[in-house]
Amino acid sequence: xxxxxxxxxxxxxxxxxxxxxxxxxxxxxxxxxxxxxxxxxxxxxxxxxxxxxxxxxxxxxxxxxxxxxxxxxxxxxxxxxxxxxxxxxxxxxxxxxxxxxxxxxxxxxx
Amino acid sequence: xxxxxxxxxxxxxxxxxxxxxxxxxxxxxxxxxxxxxxxxxxxxxxxxxxxxxxxxxxxxxxxxxxxxxxxxxxxxxxxxxxxxxxxxxxxxxxxxxxxxxxxxxxxxxxxxxxx
Numbered sequence: 001x002x003x004x005x006x007x008x009x010x011x012x013x014x015x016x017x018x019x020x021x022x023x024x025x026x027x028x029x030x031x032x033x034x035x036x037x038x039x040x041x042x043x044x045x046x047x048x049x050x051x052x053x054x055x056x057x058x059x060x061x062x063x064x065x066x067x068x069x070x071x072x073x074x075x076x077x078x079x080x081x082x083x084x085x086x087x088x089x090x091x092x093x094x095x096x097x098x099x100x101x102x103x104x105x106x107x108x109x110x
Numbered sequence: 111x112x113x114x115x116x117x118x119x120x121x122x123x124x125x126x127x128x129x130x131x132x133x134x135x136x137x138x139x140x141x142x143x144x145x146x147x148x149x150x151x152x153x154x155x156x157x158x159x160x161x162x163x164x165x166x167x168x169x170x171x172x173x174x175x176x177x178x179x180x181x182x183x184x185x186x187x188x189x190x191x192x193x194x195x196x197x198x199x200x201x202x203x204x205x206x207x208x209x210x211x212x213x214x215x216x217x218x219x220x221x222x223x224x225x
């Protein structure tokens with residue numbers, strides 16, 4: 001089975017940096033994904049990590065350590081529009097299927 | 111990325127009835143999936159829609175309750191049968207894209223309320 005943990009809620013200030021952590025235990029691993037979901041909308045793809053290290057994409061970066069079963073999503077220069085839920089998801093070995101964490105609701109305040 | 115549409119976008123249905131949700135993609139994709147997102151919860155995979163064969167269901171989901179069709183590489187339907195209020199949820203289809211990864215992209219979702 002797969003178990004994915006991430007904080008339920010976080011609050012950060014506009015212009016600041018925030019790090020959202022995700023830990024996972026899986027029977028096989030084929031990659032870790034981060035999605036952003038605004039209230040009432042579908043999730044949108046942010047990043048995919050399959051190798052250890054940092055992937056940077058504009059204001060968003062995602063890090064993976066396979067040996068530790070750990071990932072984080074780093075958001076820089078926070079904007080009000082970044083207020084959303086951030087979902088960590090893992091793909092198991094030999095599978096396209098994603099198992100999602102419960103999501104972290106991020107609130108950006110002025 | 112592929113453009114994914116779903117119909118209907120929302121519906122209110124009476125218990126005991128069935129609703130069929132359509133998912134259309136603007137390009138051919140190999141893998142299509144159906145997820146459920148109950149209020150305040152994260153996404154749960156219902157099944158993988160296989161083209162030309164029966165869908166592959168996850169634990170806790172059965173074909174009689176959630177029949178799925180996948181007649182070609184751009185279209186799939188999910189039916190929620192004999193609905194009860196517990197089926198009130200957002201239903202999303204997703205497709206797998208990416209030549210060297212397993213990136214999945216989601217449709218806009220169908221918000222179902224069962225009364």
